[in-house]
Amino acid sequence: MQLIGMLDSPYVRRVTVSFGLLGLPFEHRPVSVFRHFDEFRRINPVVKAPSLVCDDGTVLMDSSLILEYAESFPARRRSLVPADAAGLLHDLYIVGLALAACEKSVQLVYERQLRPAEKLHMPWVERISGQLLAACTGLDAAYAAHPVQVASETLTRGDVASAVAWHFIQAMVPETVPAGDFPALQNLSARAERLPAFRAAPHGEGTVQPAE
Structure with missing residues (x-):
C-alpha cells in the first residue's frame, strides 16, 4: 500500500500514526496537493x-474511510x-469533535495563508474560530472527565485524532486556541507525541520513518 500526502496535514498524520499503532506496513509518499498538484492528480x-493506493490499485480517500478499511x-x-457499545459510542463522539477541530483549524490556515488579506472576511474567520474553540472545549472536558491511558496498546481512533488535531492546532494556529486553557487535551497530546508511532510520523514535510 502507498499512502499519499504530507505529514503537515492532520488527516494524513492521523492515518500514518494509526497504521503504526496497527502494525500495518505501507509506503509513504509525501506528495503535496499544492506544490505537486499534477503529480497528485495522476494518482488521484x-x-x-x-x-x-491499495495493493489491487484501488485508490481510497478520506482518513476515516481509510481507517475503516485498515480495521479489516x-x-x-x-x-x-472499542469492542463494547458504550465505548464505541464515546469514541465516535470524540472522533467527531476531533475531526471538527481538524476541519476548522485547516480552514483558518487556508484563510490566513492562502486568501489575500484584502479578501479576508472577518465574520467568517470569527465563526470558524468559535467552532474550533467549541470543539476543543468539548474534547478537553471529555478527557478531564475520563482520563485515558496513553499507551500504544490502548489508544483508540478518537484518542489518535484528538492528539493529532491538538498538535496541528498548536503548530499552526496557537493564537486562536491558547494551550493553557485546555490542560487535559494538552496533556493527552504531549504524552501521545512521545509514543513510537507518533515520533515516526512527525508533523511537517518529511517522510514516515520506521517505528522504533
Whole structure:
C-alpha cells in the first residue's frame, strides 16, 4: 500500500500514526496537493489527501474511510475501535469533535495563508474560530472527565485524532486556541507525541520513518 500526502496535514498524520499503532506496513509518499498538484492528480484525479493506493490499485480517500478499511486487515496488531457499545459510542463522539477541530483549524490556515488579506472576511474567520474553540472545549472536558491511558496498546481512533488535531492546532494556529486553557487535551497530546508511532510520523514535510 502507498499512502499519499504530507505529514503537515492532520488527516494524513492521523492515518500514518494509526497504521503504526496497527502494525500495518505501507509506503509513504509525501506528495503535496499544492506544490505537486499534477503529480497528485495522476494518482488521484480528485487530489485529496490522504489517498491510499491499495495493493489491487484501488485508490481510497478520506482518513476515516481509510481507517475503516485498515480495521479489516487480519494482520493488524490490534483494533483501534472499542469492542463494547458504550465505548464505541464515546469514541465516535470524540472522533467527531476531533475531526471538527481538524476541519476548522485547516480552514483558518487556508484563510490566513492562502486568501489575500484584502479578501479576508472577518465574520467568517470569527465563526470558524468559535467552532474550533467549541470543539476543543468539548474534547478537553471529555478527557478531564475520563482520563485515558496513553499507551500504544490502548489508544483508540478518537484518542489518535484528538492528539493529532491538538498538535496541528498548536503548530499552526496557537493564537486562536491558547494551550493553557485546555490542560487535559494538552496533556493527552504531549504524552501521545512521545509514543513510537507518533515520533515516526512527525508533523511537517518529511517522510514516515520506521517505528522504533
